[in-house]
Amino acid sequence: MATKLRARPAHAPGPTYLSYTPNGRKLVTVGLNGALRVFQHDSDDEPAVIDVPTDNHFAVAATNDFILVGAEDGSVTKYSLLTNSMEEMLVRSSLPVRDIAISPDGQWAAVASDELEVKVVNTQDMSRVMYLREHPRPAKHVSFDISGAMIAVSCTDGLVYVYSLSSEQPQLVKRIDGLIKLLDNEAEASSKAVWHPDGRAFAAPSSTRDFQVVARNDWKLQKAFQGGHRGDISAAAWSPNGALLVTAGVDKSLVLWETRSQKMLKSFNDVHNVILAMQWHPTDNVLSYTNNNGELFIRENFAPNEHAKLLKIALQHAPTNADPLNDISGNARRPMPNGVKPNGHVRSGDDYIEGLLDDAMSQDGADFIEDDDGAGYAEEPNRNGKRVARSIEGPQAKRQTPGPVWQPQIHEPFQPGSTPWKGNRRYLCFNLTGFVWTVNQETHNTVTVEFYDRQEHRDFHFTDPYMYDKACLNEKGTLFACFGSSHHPAILYYRPHETWTSRTDWRTELPKGEEVSSISLSDSCIVATTTAGYVRIYSLFGVPLKMYRLKSSPAVTCASWRDYVMTVGNGPVGGDGMTRLLYTIENVKRDEICQSEDTLALPDGVELKSVFFSEKGDPCIYDSDGVLLILQHWRTPGQAKWVPLLDTKTLDRLAGGKKEESCWPVAVANNKFHCIILKGGEEYPYFPRPLLSDFEFRIPISSAPNGDEDEINSEVTLRKSLEEEYVQSSLQHSLIQDLVENTSATQTQKLEATGLEREVDKVLLQLLAVECREGEERGMKALEIATLMKDRTGKMLEAAGKVAQRFHREILSEKITHLAERRMVGLVDDDEV
């Protein structure tokens, strides 16, 4: 909330009106005096002033390029926002203009004046005018619906007239009685119909001082926002996604509502004049309003923090009585990072057909449960707030074509191990070799590369005129990339650490217009994904090895290890409106594809945080849920699967939620996860360089054991930890087994594989002992554990038999011996247990 509410004196005291341009960049106000003011969004500078020949303006409407201003003398004038000057007089009426509405495509402007007819004028060609004449008295307000095919005219006779503009001659579609109050032309109270952004309903202030919703498909009264005002409503505005509503009354009240539940979220008591016009900013949490005292208020962070997230969710449904789909899909949805952009699109002529289709479709759905007996079962879930009526972005958004254009949410590209600017510095790369950071010096950057091993490498530092924004560091060299600018195209720069010639660093320039979206560096190659959808692979000394187009683009990130290159790109759109991330792993030297366009396993609403190869060369990912996953069996096409190694949320120090800490991944090495612990809700590490922390892997097999276990459940804890150990050692064994089978492994790796196999059996032996100790009745499980043993020499089964004997489990011992014998002669297959 803004702590201090500052009025901006915009005009001479008196009625003042405002309009945002659809792109949200500018805000235009008009008032009594002969000047218009054009405020820039997000700027506290003095507004631009357009001096105009008219005064006493009562109406303004803006598109991105021009504004229309209606004055008391009956003129509607068009001013250009590009030049801030008058363009033409659009239309002139003999009596004062009361309201102007511009269709969403900016083609038509409806002008309500004290004359009987409402004129709908083409904004480009003022000779094309349509007249709405069905209403018997002057109109007070006009408003276009979202598709621009309908106009709701609030007439001074207390009726709302809905006209269709789809034909040459406008036709009256519906006359709605009993909705609005009979108001005088000059009344401060409003009867304006405000269309909900999903286009399925509009709402208008009712005579009972409520804000009444009317469905578009049957023009029946739906839900109402009740009890907010003690005076008539003077202005109202839906938030751009329709999730919130603000209404203001002539009693100087201002109320924020939640659309879904029609609940009053907040009543503001800091309004001192009657608000006449009010509008949300199309994307930000900003509400602007003007009052009858010539003042403009731009209230940033208007929706309180706890409700601000409602502004980020996808387009919401209008609160009609029957919303079966909404009630079923009561899932919380992810915020749309792109924001919704209502009216930010130009609609074409076949809108009306789409509108009709929309009607037809929504009728099927919307009337599924009709609350005809008034029992309220259809709206019950909404009242008790248990079921959240939010839209599914995907399929429903398609139906809502008249609303904001739905766009798939793509994942932004990122560079693993880098942080965003904070202050004037950022880390470009942070790994176990060292770290690269840069300082913004306005005209240039200074880049510093520091190593952990100071004996092996020497730290260096250089002045960077290219403003490198990506870097990779390993034992052999440092790779930088920068964006193109007016002076140079995008550049890749590689600098080896050691050289026996005089100078081996090299730069390569990408074709003009192509930018680097992510880079990676391995011991043998350099990989860059670009905005043109290409993957470019170079040798360490700048020989272009290959280049191909990424199948799933735009690229998100890439990683490499020796000759293996992993690229991640945006794939097809999933059910939640986000694109699926697809990865491809390729061996560039052998020109083999290990995994092609396989899905990166991320649950709904979880984002990819980092991609890297472990020290042993297995791909790992870290997601925004704090889970570290490793790719198993990835060398065989189609066999790869993501296995969780560690859930950092279950770590002792992070669990319990006492401390607000999170992990920022750095690397996986030495069978440990190396990360930086960030405290206090920070998202990225900053300076001074924090210490690395490391955590042992712990596969989340079962709930984490309590810290204060007593003697009774220490047995359970022991078993659980052994079980976890079993799963983990099997995983490690399979990883190393894959490595040994698929590559020309060294002797030590082969030894490690057999060692790990023994390790698995040892854990099983311990588990067997635990089971034996539990009692005779656990014999079946004990035997099952014995069958899991991998050892083919029979020694482990022999040991298992001995354990059983030691606990005097004779039958079990016999059975194990039997199993061992059958195995020895090859009677038992792996499949047969």
Next chain:
Amino acid sequence: MALPLPPGLTPSEVGFLCEMELVTVIPRQRLEGLELLGGPTQSLNPPFPAPLPLWLALLLKRQKRANISPPPWLSVEGLSSILDFETDNRTAEVFSPAPSLPRPTGFGLPHDEYLSQDSLEFSPPFLADSSTTRSQPNALPYHWLELGHLLLTHASDDFDDPDTVRRLLRDLREVRMSKLRKGFRVLDAGAGVKMNGVGGMEIAEVRGFVGGVVDGLRKINRSREESRKDREAEERENGLGGSSYQDDEDDMQL
């Protein structure tokens, strides 16, 4: 050969003993594992932290080949929580507890030692990890004062806030010494002071004094003691000694 030193250990000797403690080191260059008398060290591989004996860590630190990462109890939060415990009215009588003992390693089975590994239990000052980064953050190990002093002297740049840590260490030392001194008031030839959780340097510091006092008191009381013994012997001969001897024993235990 007579040494002009008081009995017990001198501070420098205690400091020397402290140097066998393992501390966590973040190496800045590679070093193969060394075969030391105290056991082999881990090979150093930056940036992976490794436990090293304090003397070796200080040596590497002085040569700028490593950074020492101070144990968690030697942090501002850790020390202030310990100091709070020491100064709290409810716990003003006792010293803050020593680190909890490790669980016996391995697991034994009831009535059967099969699969049970060596379950050796350690006690201070031989606790593993008492001064590495894995140590308990809320307990002072045996060598806390010496270790803190050495680290603050030689590796103060590895601390987040060395001055506050130094001040807290000094506060702690004063609080605990005053507690010890308070204990001396009740010193008697036969009385004792409970010193659970007292560190090595503190013992070395008070050993000379306490020993002297107790010895002096014993000397002063010798004649009384002898006369009492004589009396007791007489009483025993008279067959009345049992109960009074028992009382004496009880007093001793106070």
